[in-house]
Each structure stands twice: as C-alpha cells, then as structure tokens.
Amino acid sequence: xxxxxxxxxxxxxxxxxxxxxxWRNLRHRYKTIVDGHNxxxxxxxxxxxFALLDEVFADPAVTPIVVLSSLQPQAxxxxxxxxxx
Numbered sequence: 001x002x003x004x005x006x007x008x009x010x011x012x013x014x015x016x017x018x019x020x021x022x023w024r025n026l027r028h029r030y031k032t033i034v035d036g037h038n039x040x041x042x043x044x045x046x047x048x049x050f051a052l053l054d055e056v057f058a059d060p061a062v063t064p065i066v067v068l069s070s071l072q073p074q075a076x077x078x079x080x081x082x083x084x085x
Contacts, residue, residue: 030057 006014030053033045 026053027057030054 002019003014003016006019026049029047030050033047033050034057036045
C-alpha cells in the first residue's frame with residue numbers, strides 16, 4: 001500500500017520490497033540506538049529520525065503518560081475553596 005501511494009506521487013522505482021527493506025533498516029537502527037542508550041558508560045547517540053520512531057516503537061506499558069511526583073502536591077484553587085467551606 002505504501003509503495004502504491006509513493007508510485008502515485010511519482011516515485012516510480014519504489015516496490016513493496018524496497019519499502020519493507022527500508023522499514024526493517026529503520027527499525028534495526030532505532031533498536032541499536034536504544035540498546036546503546038540502555039548500556040552504562042555510553043553517551044547518547046543522535047539520529048534525525050529517532051524521536052519520530054520513538055513515538056512508533058516506544059512501549060506504552062513502560063513509558064508513562066503522567067509521572068506523579070513524590071513532593072507534596074499543591075491543592076487546586078477549587079479544592080482549597082471546598083476545604084474552606
């Protein structure tokens with residue numbers, strides 16, 4: 001499907017095999033960088049497509065949407081108003 005869309009856009013040499021190969025290579029490079037980040041003593045590597053692929057491959061069970069702080073929470077103005085009562 002991707003290859004068909006690209007061919008309609010004028011990229012006549014694109015095949016499903018070339019799209020598959022490109023996707024596999026992108027995924028491999030992403031995983032290589034993530035594995036390198038997880039090892040101690042290695043600096044962070046930069047790659048222009050990392051953030052985009054991180055959105056695709058990041059495990060939502062491991063990447064929290066919200067992180068609660070261990071600090072004393074500030075009560076919202078509405079809660080303060082209710083408490084005053």
